[in-house]
Amino acid sequence: MVFRRTHTPHPAPRPDTPAPRPDRPWTAVGMLAAATFAVVTTEMLPVGLLTSLGAGLDVSAGTAGLAVTLPGLVAAVFAPLLPVAVRRADRRTVLCALLLLLAAANLLTALAPAFPVVLAARLLVGVCMGGVWAVAAGLGARLVPGPSAGRATALVFSGIAVASVLGVPAGTLLGAAAGWRVAFAAMTGCALLVAAALAVVLPPLPAEGAVRLGTFPRLLRAARVRWLLITIALLVTGHFAAYTYVRPVLERTPGTGPGLVGALLLGYGVAGVAGNFAGGALAARHPRRALRLIATVLGAVVLLLAPAGGSGPVSAALLLVWGLAYGGVSVSGQRALTAAAPEAPEAASALFAGVFNAAIALGALAGGRLADGPGLTAVLLTGGVLAALAALTPAAPVRDAHGAVTSP
Template identity: 35%
Template sequence: MTDTPFEKTKIAEGGAWGAVWSMSLCVAMLIASEFMPVSLLTPMAEGLGATTGQTGQAISISGLFAVATSLAITTVAGRINRKTVLVVLTALMLISLVVVALAPSFAVLMAGRALLGVCVGGFWSLATSILMRLVPERDVPRALGLMYGGQAIAAAFAAPLGSYLGDIVGWRGVFWALTPVVALNLVWHLVALPSLPVTTRASFATFGTLLRRRHFRRGLIAITFTWGSAFTMFTYLRPFLEQITGVGVDLLSVLLLVLGGAGFIGSSLSGRMVGGRIERMLCLPALVMGGCTAALLVAGGSVIAAGLLLAIWGAMNTAMSVIWMSWMSRNVDDLPEAAGGLMVAVIQASILLGGVIGGFLLDLWSVTATFAGSVLLAVIALAITGTGRNLLKPKTES
């Protein structure tokens, strides 16, 4: 086995669960900060003298910087104690929120959003490897479930809460409202996170080492089609529900809330359901979510059917991250930071790719073509994943 780039000394026999909860809150704040502009685009554009389309790029730029940071963080951070890195990233998130809240122009807004992208890419790249050090191996899936629970909560409530508060305190007030929570989270990190020293500096050559491993390379390809399928559908869910299901704004909000709430349940259950045979779980995201998308093409005209299918889809959407990160923690456990960086970069790129493919199909034909394209990508993901055995680390590497 290759030398691990950090000490694997157990923090405590029972694990440092306070630190896990602190990371879960950090995830919630990252997701809320990243996607809050979705519900505030119009007032933000008016306040900054920009077009709505330009302001929408505030979301895209954070994603682009997240991809770049996810690939560079392990090298740039070098041998810096990982507790220090997480504290710095959380402090940068706080600064980003202040910059956005005070932004006098569109250019300053974009700078603040780029800074947030650095936080997103850096945190997600290191998160799984840090959890592997905070809790016993058997509890890693449960810890991942708790962390992604923060993502599910933020995804469910950030947009509607932002829209509601925006009408009361204005869009700047919404970003100011997040700052005390992030400041509290920063203090919690300082108190709860143990020292996480790094003994070996990673380099870009480490990515080459990982990509030469057939099981990991095949896993990345499966991840590309799995996330690509999910976001080809999810990015264009609203036009589908409006055109095919025929819902108005109020019912649309209810359906999206159902999807987000189910995501919280999915993250909680998946953390407990992932057992020793992780390969059996790998096909479930593409199978279940692709199946729900296919069923929506048939029964999406019914509000009840759409709601039920979206609940199942939403639960598996968050479970998907727990399942695949658990796979990484067990099959690339000697280089988890570099593996996490590659996975985050591939996932972010797949999300962008899914949006491009879905938009092309929508403009060329219809939203049903977009959903059909999502199903096709899910089928390809299933073909690559197979039984999951070909994605397991060979025993010779153990």
């Protein structure tokens, strides 16, 4: 008698089986916030270290400023290209690799013997910025789906606001006490820790569909996506045209010394953190309406700062409202674009990151031209008008993933 071994076949996985969820989804979302914190702190750290960095490498402050401009321009290009390059790679692996690259870029900066080496390192920072923004922006809703998706997205973007409030000031203080190289070395350690934590805390996050270059023209053919990107470009360009020169704007107010300016900017950052979560709560229900409200408030505040220069209390109050409004820009813009393109959320995030970073560079450049020419009043008027124009862009009907029209 011949006995045949029978095998019970394992059932084939269903194609619609959801990706594994982490045991602690909010911890995973918190680590995504840590990733945005690390990349934005690295991006903006040279702002507080320009003088010492320039002196240490024997270049002028203006030349040292390229360490701030270059990453933004590179990020604008790489944000849409990186999702295409990584295609179906697990997004956990991609994020860990980007944080390791960020650590290498910071270490290269800390050890740089000459300024061209710093610029090479900052180019790598731009790649990391574009990649982290494009990949991480939409993951909060995947990790915590449903009604809490808006809060999860807000938490991911809170890393940007916390970087402004804590990361950059802490790095500046460390640089003043121990040297600019030590500040960048500290960010090397921060990026390594975040990379390790992401590897442990995040679940596997397979791509929801390979992003191809042809996806972007298809998205841009949709009027709702085009107008949202125009809104974001106007709003962010106007903000950075004015905010890049907010220190000299405040310093022209009688009785406002360096200590008070620092306190006011800290208050601005704290208000930005609050605005991030307030904007996220509103954007979860009405993303387009949230963005329009933010643009209206921000435009009005920046325009009012021009005649308020003679009053310290009025200028301080306007600055806090400015921070509260701008804190909601990132999360509201991300939510609005995701709602406008539910069929391609990662491609929409990549477009958002590219336009956002290009607008940062354009706004800072325009503000500089105006500050050196007509003066600070022209800077504020231009920034306020651009933000106000963002509030006037038309809205197109937005449909959710099931095809139902949602409130704009």
